[in-house]
Amino acid sequence: MSDRTSPPADREPPNPHRSEPASDSAWSELERLFPGIVTRDPGELAAFGLDYTRVYAPNASALALPRTTEDVASILAFCNQRRLPVVPSGGRTGLAGGAVAANGELVLSLTRMRRMDPVDTVGNTVRVQAGAVTAAVHEHCEPHGLTWPVDFSSKGSSQVGGNIATNAGGVKVIRYGLTRQWVLGLQVVLADGRVLELGGALEKNNTGADLRQLFIGSEGTLGVITEATLKLSRRPGKLDVFLFAVNDLADVLRLFREVKQTPYLISAYEFFTLSCLQRLMRHRAVRAPFASPSPFYVLLELEGAPSTEALEPWLTSLFERQLVQDGTLAQHSSDAAALWELREGIGESLSATGLPHKNDIALPIAELESFCAEFEQVFSTRYPGLEICLFGHIGDGNLHINVMKPDAMPKEEFLRQAKDRDLDLFALVRAHRGSISAEHGIGLLKRNYLHFTRSKDEIALLHALKQAFDPHGILNPGKVLL
Amino acid sequence: MSDRTSPPADREPPNPHRSEPASDSAWSELERLFPGIVTRDPGELAAFGLDYTRVYAPNASALALPRTTEDVASILAFCNQRRLPVVPSGGRTGLAGGAVAANGELVLSLTRMRRMDPVDTVGNTVRVQAGAVTAAVHEHCEPHGLTWPVDFSSKGSSQVGGNIATNAGGVKVIRYGLTRQWVLGLQVVLADGRVLELGGALEKNNTGADLRQLFIGSEGTLGVITEATLKLSRRPGKLDVFLFAVNDLADVLRLFREVKQTPYLISAYEFFTLSCLQRLMRHRAVRAPFASPSPFYVLLELEGAPSTEALEPWLTSLFERQLVQDGTLAQHSSDAAALWELREGIGESLSATGLPHKNDIALPIAELESFCAEFEQVFSTRYPGLEICLFGHIGDGNLHINVMKPDAMPKEEFLRQAKDRDLDLFALVRAHRGSISAEHGIGLLKRNYLHFTRSKDEIALLHALKQAFDPHGILNPGKVLL
Structure with a gap:
């Protein structure tokens, strides 16, 4: 009850010199109350304060590694009473800074809670x-x-x-x-x-x-x-994996319409551009999939074909109808894995060979073509000479747009310019009724741009929900909403 | 602005004699403001005040039939300002009273708003x-x-x-x-x-x-x-429809496990009891599916078999392994429709041949067998002699439990007893971690029992959401939450 004798932290004047020691004593108390669970070890704090997003400096005050739901409940009750900010934390593979602790928060990592019950094979x-x-x-x-x-x-x-x-x-x-x-x-x-x-x-x-x-x-x-x-x-039965070379995005979508006519299930329809492949080949020892490079590549995975051979005539017909420039159908699971590596190795390769500024947008599939044409036009005019690595889950309208930092440009200048480019990009996304975040979320990275996808009324309702669930705002403060 | 001169309705003392005429003038004003959209015709009010639930008397004050979203927005803004209760209304096929207007509400029917845009065949x-x-x-x-x-x-x-x-x-x-x-x-x-x-x-x-x-x-x-x-x-390709006769619920579930081993997609796994079939045969001119009656029937629909003939050996093996007592596989689409009628005609037949007291519960699939055993034990002990028609989507854990009114019992007595039986049923459902409403919803009919499935904390959050979205409580008041 001691916190009731002083005014709650959220009503204190914003004087960091006065509030810092008060918080510090609260963190020490938390550490004392949860021995073996809460630590303030600087190495741990640095590691657990960051996720895959590479633009924030970690600054966590403490780390909790609870073992049970009861631990989590006790820690949160304490933090709620003391108005201590908490960053819930998983595998920290996020790309929007959602799990970043950059403002003196407690990182509440669930990493010790990894029990798996027996599989219920009746109910699946x-x-x-x-x-x-x-x-x-x-x-x-x-x-x-x-x-x-x-x-x-x-x-x-x-x-x-x-x-x-x-x-x-x-x-x-x-x-x-x-x-x-x-x-x-x-x-x-x-x-x-x-x-x-x-x-x-x-x-x-x-x-x-x-x-x-x-x-x-x-x-x-x-x-x-x-x-x-x-x-x-x-688990799916046999999967068949294709890689195709096509000339442009219109052909990527033309092929998608064709694929949808097959009697099989589409289990993946991914694409990437030549620049992605080139970066991948610089980073990993992979061979070029076809004799000549192509501006666009499509990875297709189909489920339900009676045999791989049964798909050969369809593949041949794609060549004959000039729906693809080149193409291959994996004959063995090792071939399939090699084709998948071309797609799944991209994210890592871009980061390993340079500094990508990432965006993860979604569009109505019917808008993809017109969006991409406008995007190319706007970016080639306003930001000429930039290397843009484009890939993603185009079958569900999701594009990962990676603008690479030119070698000669200082990082700060690149990140500064990124803000202008993002505003242009998000205005285009809005005009095409898309989303500024398809799957990465908002976190810290996109919170200033939320209004490009969510209306004022929606954001007001999001604030009302936050108020109803977390009235003191201790959970991941500053994430998603400003 | 005239409503600002008198205190808002929700702060008025609960004096029905004084508030009634005030409402009446508000309804008249609404009718005047929206000519051709709002009506107070008694025949229309009686029809639009009810859904498929047959236990409430309709008592709507007015009916609005908007043509556009702007109409809906204007009507709601008016009602919100005047604190007038509104029942949103669709096809009124609900079975929990969610669309019933029994307390002087405006029925806001969307029935004139049935525009369908062209199908987007790129994005589906x-x-x-x-x-x-x-x-x-x-x-x-x-x-x-x-x-x-x-x-x-x-x-x-x-x-x-x-x-x-x-x-x-x-x-x-x-x-x-x-x-x-x-x-x-x-x-x-x-x-x-x-x-x-x-x-x-x-x-x-x-x-x-x-x-x-x-x-x-x-x-x-x-x-x-x-x-x-x-x-x-x-649209799915060819579907194959089976009907099976089995001895008990354990066999229904044993067969379900067997079906899950086939390489095909299960597009329906439904069951019904003999009493359902008998009521159906009294109501419609359908023939018994097998030579001898069976306590339980299963309708199975499979997608993806190369041909109906290809399924015959599997059907034979079910007989050989005594997984079914009898069984048939539809050879033509008319056969398939006839088998589906046995399942889809049940709801109507129960209502046409008697008075069913309906429950629509869900259970974890792994709990179905033990739940049903306890249910049978409890009901046969406490409520002997009742005819219980059981059917539903057992493949997803959903049971429709229909207790039929005995011919000799007065309706009031039957409905009164239904309350006791429901409490017993819902306690069992809770003990097996199920839901008191799988798909029918809560509406008016189940709102007193919500706490069997939702905790006190959850219900408090539901109230907080209601407050955030509809602070004056004009939307479907009294539905879901008390």
């Missing part, structure tokens, strides 16, 4: 703690012929809780949808330490507004996800 | 107004080889807005999921008349909490859905 569900790593969940389910079809390059580090809190996308969204679709139940701890059990192992539960849906994609601003009951899918 | 989407009838949407998409896979018996009357507001389920949930999964964008009018455009034709849009998800399944208590961009699916 599994309950896991939030810290379970995505790839570990896949391995856990595989012996039963099942999978949790949330899949992306960082699956070896990303955790279930973070996937859900960011409604993660990835390479299989065209087949399986976003993470949202594969969550049946959630256990969530509210800012004040109350624990909610939402949904459980139920496919259907129409009993008033579905609170689970609010936590999915809320980026840790409304509650901390501690456990989840995941919906599982049967 | 279509934008429609909320009043578009489900079956009309299906017909609109069919020529393009596409469908909106929300499908249930009342699709000839139910409307898109109502389907979304109730997150409708149906017979294909096991294959396609609930309505929630097939909504990309929503246009929603808030209680105060503000119009939100949420999402649009985007598959991906991770820009803060997803407000669409709150309106989906909110039963008209948070806003009025006026338009939606629907996600479409390719």
Whole structure:
């Protein structure tokens, strides 16, 4: 009750010299109250204060590594009472700064909470703690012929809780949808330490507004996800992987329409540009897929063909009808893996060979072509000579736009110019009724631009939700909303 | 501004004699302000004041039939200013009283707003107004080889807005999921008349909490859905329909596990009991499917088999392994339709041949068997001699439990007893971590029982959401929440 004798932190005048020691004593008390769970070790704070976003300096005050939901509830109740800011933290593979602690927060990492219950093979569900790593969940389910079809390059580090809190996308969204679709139940701890059990192992539960849906994609601003009951899918049968070379984006989309006419399921329809491939080849020992380079490449994965041979006549017809300039169909799983590496190695290769300024936008599929034409026109006029690496999940309207820093340009100048370019880009996205963040989220990185996709009335409602769930604003303050 | 001169209605003392005439003048003013849109014709009020739920007497004060979103916005702004209660209304096929106007409300029917835009065959989407009838949407998409896979018996009357507001389920949930999964964008009018455009034709849009998800399944208590961009699916190829006779629920589930091992997609796994079939045969001219009656029947629909003949050996093996007592595989589409009629005709037949007290519960699939055993034990002990018609979408854990009124029992006595039985049933549902409403929603009918599925903390959050979205409580008052 001692905090009641002094005014609450959020009403104090903004005097950092006075408030700093007060917070400091609160952090020390937290450390004392949770021995073995809370640490202030500088090395740990530096590591846990950052995610994959490379533009922030970590500045966490403390790190909590709870083992149980009760630990999480006690820590949050304490922080809520003392008005201490908390950054919920998963595998820290985010690209929008959602898990960054740059303002003296407590990092609440779920990484020790990685229990996985036995797979329920009657209902095809599994309950896991939030810290379970995505790839570990896949391995856990595989012996039963099942999978949790949330899949992306960082699956070896990303955790279930973070996937859900960011409604993660990835390479299989065209087949399986976003993470949202594969969550049946959630256990969530509210800012004040109350624990909610939402949904459980139920496919259907129409009993008033579905609170689970609010936590999915809320980026840790409304509650901390501690456990989840995941919906599982049967593992797909044989998958056939193609790589195609095409001339331009119009051809990428023309081919997409053609592919949709096949009787098979499209489990991935990805594309990338030549500049992505060139960076990949500089970073990794991969060979060029075709004899001649091509401006655009498409990776297609199909499910349900009776045999690989059965697809050969269709591939031949694509050449004959000049729908593709070149193409290959993987004959073995090692071929397929090699083709997938061309797509999945891009993100890492861009960062390893230079400094990319990343954007992750979504458009209505019907707008992709006109958007890209305008984008090229605007950028070649206003920002000539820049190398732009374009790739993504074009089958679901998602483009990853990476502008590479020119070698000769200082980093600060590049980042400064990025702000202008972003404004141009986001205005185009808005004009084409798109989203400024398809799957990476808003976090710190995009919060100034939220109004390009969400209206004033929507943002007011988001603030009202925040107020209802976290009245003292302790959960991931400054993320998503200003 | 005249309403500002007197205190707002919600602060007036609860004196029905004084407030009644005041309301009356407000309804007259509404009628005058919206000629040709608002009516107080008693016949219309009686018809539009009810849905499929047969336990309430309609008592609407007025009916609005807007033609545009602007109409809806103006009407709601007026009602919000005057604190007039509004019941949003679609095809009125609900079974929980969510669209009933029994307390002097305005019925705001979207039935004139049934525009359907051209189908977007690149992105596989279509934008429609909320009043578009489900079956009309299906017909609109069919020529393009596409469908909106929300499908249930009342699709000839139910409307898109109502389907979304109730997150409708149906017979294909096991294959396609609930309505929630097939909504990309929503246009929603808030209680105060503000119009939100949420999402649009985007598959991906991770820009803060997803407000669409709150309106989906909110039963008209948070806003009025006026338009939606629907996600479409390719129409399935050939479907194969089986009917099986089995001995008990354990066998229904044993067969389900067997079916999940086939390489094909399960597009429906439904069951019903002999008493359902007998009522159906009394109501419609259908023949018994097998030579001898069976306690349980299963309807299975499979997608993806190369031919019907290819399934014959599997069917034979089911007999050989005694997984089924009898079984048939439809050879023609007319056979398949006849088998489907056995399942889809049940709801209507129960109501036509007697008075069913309906419950629509969901359970984790892994709990179905133990739940049903306990249910049978409890009901046969406490309520012996009752005819219970059980059917539903057992592949997704959803049971429709219909207790039939004995001919000799007066209706009032039956309904009074139903309350006790419901309490027993819901306690069992809770003990097995199920839901008291799988797909019908809460509406008026289940609001007293909400706490069996939602915790005190959850209900408090639902109230907070209601307060944030509809501070004067004009939207569907008394529905879902007390």
